[in-house]
Amino acid sequence: MARTGRPRAELTLTDDERDQLERWARRRRSSQALALRCRIVLACAEGLSNKEVAGRVGASLPTVGKWRRRFLESRLDGLSDEPRPGRPATITDRMVEDLLVATLEETPRNATHWSRRLMAERTGISESSVGRIWRAFNLRPHREDGFRLSNDPLFVDKVHDVVGLYLDPPESAVVLCVDEKSRIQALQRSQPALPMMPGMPERRTHDYVRHGTTSLFAAMNVADGTVISATHRRHRAAEFVSFLGKIDAEVPDGLDVHVVCDNYGTHKTPSVNAWLERHPRFRMHFTPTYSSWLNQVERLFAEITRQMLQRGDHRSVQALERDVREWVRIWNENPRPFKWNKTADQILSSLARFLQRTTGI
Structure with missing residues (x-):
């Protein structure tokens, strides 16, 4: 029976075209749309009708006709998608x-x-x-962060020493992070604060009256988060020795006391060293210079600042000290130790990467 309808355009391939189509059809990284088009053209090159090609590759008759025609018009270039309609991009x-x-x-x-x-x-x-x-590109020019690199020649040794206490504390011993939050101001706002209302935050005046300062001495147990504290109006070696005496009185006998503290001058005076000689169970571990982030008690100071001091209104130093002591008492009712995760090697590797980015060293 004679064939009816529009005559089918014959499609023949060169060896290079056949080789390229076969590679595109079986490559894993080729898009599924391109692979289907390649299979259509290869089947058409075998002399099959559009209906037979559609049945073999699982495509519709119009799809087979479209890509047969596109290949005959533009060869391999015709298999790519045409530019979509719409306004061209204005940002190159x-x-x-x-x-x-x-x-x-x-x-x-x-x-x-x-x-x-x-x-x-x-x-x-x-x-x-x-x-x-x-x-x-994750760029935020409006933001900034600060840093200060330690110049301590024993930086590596001190990092290993302090972090080792956190991750593997010695037996029959207590590890205390000790520091002073000095010159806490008793500030009285010039006018009473306006309370928060729906759609309106709490409002406080920017000006205030100073009523003096105090210092909070704190020793946080890294194991259970409990805090030994004291407030002093002055911040000298004498007050630090007094605080060490309070720690000695509250830590049970028979336990060694490992104290992690910074390099502040009052921690290394002759009077402090003499006291330590009389109390051999105390062992001092100093953080590297400019590395207060290694002392976990700094995290405690951030909590008390955020929760109580930042919005506090105190008309006397006595009132300020009373609130500080009350805050510590409530903290100790449900203490929350801070979990230290980074090893010393991880910290040193991170600092090395930071130096590489910033200084090229």
Whole structure:
């Protein structure tokens, strides 16, 4: 019976085209759409009809006809997707690169850091697009962080010593993180605070009257989070020796006491050393210089600042000291030790990576 309908265009392949189509069809990284198109063209090259090709590859007749026609018109290039309709992109790759280089390597003429508005003026890109590009590359010019590198020649040894106490404390001993939060101010706001209301935060005046200062001496047990504390109006070696005496009185006999503290001058005076000689169960472990982050009691000071001191209103030093003692008492009712996770080697590796990024050392 004679064939009816539109005659089918014959499709023949060169050896190079066949080889390329077969590679695209079986490559794992090829898109499924491209692989299907390659199988359609290969089947058409065998002389099969569009209906037979559709049955073999699992595609519709219009799809088979479309890619047969596209291949005959443009060969391998015809298998790629055509440009989609819509407005062409107005921000080119070169513009994005220029914005990123400016963000990382330049500063604006009249400011210390870039804002969206300043970068939009610099590049001609809209402020919203500047924000999207910064978010895509995780850049936040409005934020900053501080750091201070230790110059302690025994830095590595001290890190291993202190972190070793946290992760593997000695037996029959207690490890205490000790420090002083000095010059806590008793501040009285000039006017009473306005309480929080729906849609309105608490409001406090910016000005205040000073009524003196005190210092909080604290020793936090790293095992259970309990705190031994004392308040003193002055911050000298005599007060530190007195606080060591309080620790000695409250820690049960028969336990060694390992004290982690910083390099403040009052911790190393002759009077302190003489007291330590008379109390051999006390052993001092000093953190490296500029490394207060190694002392866990600093985290405790952050808690008391956030929870009580930051919004406090005290009309006398006595009232301030009373509130501080009450805060510590309530803390000890349900103490929460801070869990230390990083090993000394992990800390040193992290610092090494930071030095590599910042100084190239």
